[in-house]
Amino acid sequence: MRLAHTAFGGQGPPFLILHGLFGSSKNWASVGRYLAGYCRPYALDLRNHGQSPRSPSHSLEDLVGDLEQWVRENLSEPPVLLGHSMGGLAAMGYAHRHPSEVRALAVVDIGLRPYGHSYEAEFQALRLDLSAYKSRVEIDQALAALLPDERTRRFFQTSLEPGPGGFRWTVNGSALESSRLLRGKEPGLEGRYEGPTLLVRGGNSPFVGEQDVARMRELFPALRVLTIAGADHWVHASAPQAFREAIADFLRELPAY
Numbered sequence: 045m046r047l048a049h050t051a052f053g054g055q056g057p058p059f060l061i062l063h064g065l066f067g068s069s070k071n072w073a074s075v076g077r078y079l080a081g082y083c084r085p086y087a088l089d090l091r092n093h094g095q096s097p098r099s100p101s102h103s104l105e106d107l108v109g110d111l112e113q114w115v116r117e118n119l120s121e122p123p124v125l126l127g128h129s130m131g132g133l134a135a136m137g138y139a140h141r142h143p144s145e146v147r148a149l150a151v152v153d154i155g156l157r158p159y160g161h162s163y164e165a166e167f168q169a170l171r172l173d174l175s176a177y178k179s180r181v182e183i184d185q186a187l188a189a190l191l192p193d194e195r196t197r198r199f200f201q202t203s204l205e206p207g208p209g210g211f212r213w214t215v216n217g218s219a220l221e222s223s224r225l226l227r228g229k230e231p232g233l234e235g236r237y238e239g240p241t242l243l244v245r246g247g248n249s250p251f252v253g254e255q256d257v258a259r260m261r262e263l264f265p266a267l268r269v270l271t272i273a274g275a276d277h278w279v280h281a282s283a284p285q286a287f288r289e290a291i292a293d294f295l296r297e298l299p300a301y
Contacts, residue, residue: 047114048095049088054080057147058123059295061087062111062131064154064278065226066166066215068094070202075280078288082295083124088114090131092216093203099216102223104232107134108141115145124298126291128152128280129251133225139237140263148240148298149264150291153249153277155256156233156263163226165190169200170217175210183211199278233263241267242294246275246282 050069059079061072069076069087076085089096091110099106111134115123122145127135132154139146169190177183183204184197191197203215220226241264245252261267270290275283 045091045097045099045110045113046117047088047090047110049086049114049118050076052076052080052085052087054082054084056083056295057298058119058121059083059085060111060115060123060125060135061085062090062125062127062134063087063093064129064131065163065220066093066200066203067128068203068214070094071199072280074284075288075291079291079295082292086118090134092219094214098219100219100222102216102219102225104133104137104225108137111135111138112142122147124148124150124295126150126152127154129154129277130226136233136237136264139239139241140233140235143235143237143239146237146239148242148294149237150242150244150294151260152244153246153251153279155252156259157256159251163220166200167217167221170213170215170221174212177211180204180211199281235263237264238266240294240298242290243267243269244279244287244290245269245271246277246279247271247273248275248282249277249279251277 061076063071069089072087076087079085090107091099092102124147125135132151135149139149169187187197191200203213205212205214257269272279272283272286280287
């Protein structure tokens with residue numbers, strides 16, 4: 045599977061950005077452009093999201109395998125990995141499988157435990173027959189009953205794409221709905237990654253508590269934790285400047301390779 049990606053130019057180490065569930069590389073364009081002053085950012089679309097291929101399978105093994113192929117085909121040196129939520133699991137999985145081939149790791153607001161979120165409203169939204177709607181306004185009105193929070197709806201609709209036959213979702217809802225990884229199965233990681241590791245969590249997010257941090261320190265002994273006050277789970281969107289500066293500082297502090 046060849047993942048779609050966006051390259052932002054720049055110089056320095058390659059820097060791979062892995063989005064979260066129901067997202068895509070589009071959600072990280074402003075971060076990619078900013079970080080091009082410090083590295084060579086690439087924002088990837090993970091399988092079953094964005095412009096990347098669809099597959100009935102969506103496991104952590106799949107995500108890590110896709111990333112292995114992309115790195116093999118596109119890079120000649122170890123990258124820095126940044127992953128948000130589901131993308132953070134993929135980044136951690138890759139770092140554990142290839143510890144000598146990852147220059148550094150940044151994980152954004154995700155821990156190593158089953159979360160048990162059903163995402164039922166989101167999956168209902170993805171099952172909507174979009175052929176019945178003529179505009180984004182009509183779709184937004186239909187989604188409001190399922191996703192009453194306007195900000196969540198705006199994020200969700202970044203995966204809405206017009207086409208010759210009407211609108212379509214760029215997210216493969218059926219594959220995600222059947223994914224054990226997203227249905228609360230604990231991600232199994234083996235080994236340790238001892239390279240530079242940064243965990244960025246939102247001060248208003250319930251996703252990463254102190255028990256999560258303790259568990260991550262067992263597998264990532266060089267872990268540093270940064271909590272951004274006022275930020276929610278989508279740290280890069282709710283506290284954009286603080287988040288970008290934190291990642292830029294992390295890059296500046298990396299030892300010469």
